[in-house]
Amino acid sequence: MGRSRLLIVVLGLVWSLAPAARAACADDIPHAATREQTSYASGAATVRGLIYRPARPNGAGVVLLHGARGLAADATTFDPHAVQLASRGYHVLVPNYYDAAPGRERRTSRDMRVWRGVARNGAAYLAQQPGVEANRVALWGYSLGGFLSGEAAMESVGVAAAVALAAGLDGGEMGRDRRAVPLLLIHARTDPVISPMSTRRWGDGLQRRGAMVEVQALDWDGHGFDGPTWCDVFGRTRAFLERALVGEGA
Secondary structure: OOHHHHHHHHHHHHHHOOHHHOOOOOOOOOOOEEEEEEEEEEOOEEEEEEEEEEOOOOEEEEEEEOOOOOHHHHHHHHHHHHHHHHHOOOEEEEEOHHHOOOOOOOOOHHHHHHHHHHHHHHHHHHHOOOOEEEEEEEEEEEOHHHHHHHHHHHOOOOOOEEEEEOOOHHHOOOOOOOOOOEEEEEEOOEOOOOOHHHHHHHHHHHHHOOOEEEEEEOOOEOOOOOHHHHHHHHHHHHHHHHHHHHOOOO
């Protein structure tokens, strides 16, 4: 099955499944969101993905960026957590940035630039949705997607904050853009793919470029995560987004 056909099948599968059938976290709330397929333009490409719409919007939005294995690998993991974010009021966009440039083992600087553009344009697309305020959209990413989220946030005034999970300088070359934007970097104790040292070095560089960086370590070893650790990751994510996008007491 070709990559494009596989993605269509995966998106259709995620879209058709009831969120209630998913594995739950201890702090889950009742579902109050819808999920649908969507697309938007980024350069000359049409980027496909999923959008989660809250029943009661809080004015904020989040773009979730997949890892290097592609959206087909991460969509079902992200789905229950995207539903929970949306049920708490966030509009959530999960795009396939490989629609703009295919994933490959040896990434070029052009690939990284195009994918950061997908992230920025995704934030702009989300900001145009009813119930979303333009200055309250964040990026979130895992692994390669995490590196893209942090660097795209540094170069885009349309991004209010970013979260990078299991991301660091092992995944790419640091940019030069300077911006005072809040960033949360989350890493495992040990990671054979993206070392915690490279995460911390990236965080130090981001701070020198003006970012307000918070680094948190998980009680976990490895680049992939089990269910409870994903729950921990998104619990930390929600706490950060409440501070950065929604405000105290949300």
